Amino acid sequence: MSPMEKHNHTAVTRVTEFIILGITDNPGLQVPLLGIFLIIYLVTVVGNLGMVTLTHLDSKLHTPMYFFLRHLSITDLGYSTVIGPKMMVNFVAHQNTISYHGCATQLAFFEIFIITELFILSAMAYDRYVAICKPLMYMVTMADKVCWGLVVAPYLYSTFVSLLLTVKLFTLPFCGSNVIRYFYCDCLPLMSLLCSDTHELELIILVFSGCNLLSSLLIVLVSYVFILVAIFRMSSKEGRHRAFSTCSSHLTAVVVFYGTLLFIYLQPKSSHTFDTDKMASVFYTLVIPMLNPLIYSLRNKEVKDALKRTLTRCKILT
Numbered sequence: 108m109s110p111m112e113k114h115n116h117t118a119v120t121r122v123t124e125f126i127i128l129g130i131t132d133n134p135g136l137q138v139p140l141l142g143i144f145l146i147i148y149l150v151t152v153v154g155n156l157g158m159v160t161l162t163h164l165d166s167k168l169h170t171p172m173y174f175f176l177r178h179l180s181i182t183d184l185g186y187s188t189v190i191g192p193k194m195m196v197n198f199v200a201h202q203n204t205i206s207y208h209g210c211a212t213q214l215a216f217f218e219i220f221i222i223t224e225l226f227i228l229s230a231m232a233y234d235r236y237v238a239i240c241k242p243l244m245y246m247v248t249m250a251d252k253v254c255w256g257l258v259v260a261p262y263l264y265s266t267f268v269s270l271l272l273t274v275k276l277f278t279l280p281f282c283g284s285n286v287i288r289y290f291y292c293d294c295l296p297l298m299s300l301l302c303s304d305t306h307e308l309e310l311i312i313l314v315f316s317g318c319n320l321l322s323s324l325l326i327v328l329v330s331y332v333f334i335l336v337a338i339f340r341m342s343s344k345e346g347r348h349r350a351f352s353t354c355s356s357h358l359t360a361v362v363v364f365y366g367t368l369l370f371i372y373l374q375p376k377s378s379h380t381f382d383t384d385k386m387a388s389v390f391y392t393l394v395i396p397m398l399n400p401l402i403y404s405l406r407n408k409e410v411k412d413a414l415k416r417t418l419t420r421c422k423i424l425t
């Protein structure tokens with residue numbers, strides 16, 4: 108095919124919308140799955156909005172730890188909202204379509220929130236390290252401007268990476284099939300629809316994904332190595348228990364989140380399929396945002412006490 112013919116073919120088959128295959132094409136599962144994911148999403152919204160509100164209203168939760176937790180809830184709510192409602196609409200829609208620009212927008216916002224979450228989790232690990240290993244310097248080290256820097260920097264960085272990847276991907280020509288074998292617009296399924304060379308884009312995604320995941324995970328691991336050393340050096344059994352309890356909720360959230368991501372990225376190529384990725388992605392895009400506020404409320408006495416105080420104040424006002 109000559110360059111002119113290829114240009115004409117591309118122009119004729121230019122993609123204006125995408126068809127999303129979703130989680131399953133079994134009609135009998137559509138309604139039950141809609142019910143399950145609607146419940147999951149409602150719990151996610153209530154849990155994360157509740158955590159944001161509670162950490163803002165209760166003065167005893169105005170500490171660096173709960174400042175980061177508030178922004179973790181914002182990112183959880185953000186990327187689950189980017190994915191969840193559209194996915195649920197597709198369960199009942201006659202044709203599961205998303206516009207070209209809608210797909211680009213979904214991808215961009217999803218990347219912003221998911222990358223930001225990685226570094227907020229690492230900031231929370233650093234916060235626990237300072238609290239346990241350098242308690243006398245805690246209020247100085249974790250001053251307000253430091254906390255804001257540790258939150259604003261990930262938002263700015265993730266916005267830069269998101270725009271770079273999204274613009275780079277959507278300036279390349281899509282041709283032929285417009286069917287996305289996934290339940291939302293993600294880089295890898297979209298790249299399979301491109302009709303031009305994708306090596307440069309693949310390299311950019313590999314570099315940024317690897318650096319984001321490994322650098323944030325390294326901060327978490329190093330922080331917890333120092334935390335564990337400090338805990339084992341404590342002579343008091345009660346002190347060790349108190350120190351460990353302050354970071355147990357965060358450690359649980361980290362294990363669940365990074366464990367899922369590592370499961371996706373470290374699979375052997377022979378067993379790496381879109382179906383496996385879909386199930387793992389459902390877990391970290393929809394289930395984990397629901398679990399995080401439950402982990403931090405059910406396993407955290409301060410949050411439970413703050414909730415009781417807030418509910419008591421509401422009863423008095425009414």
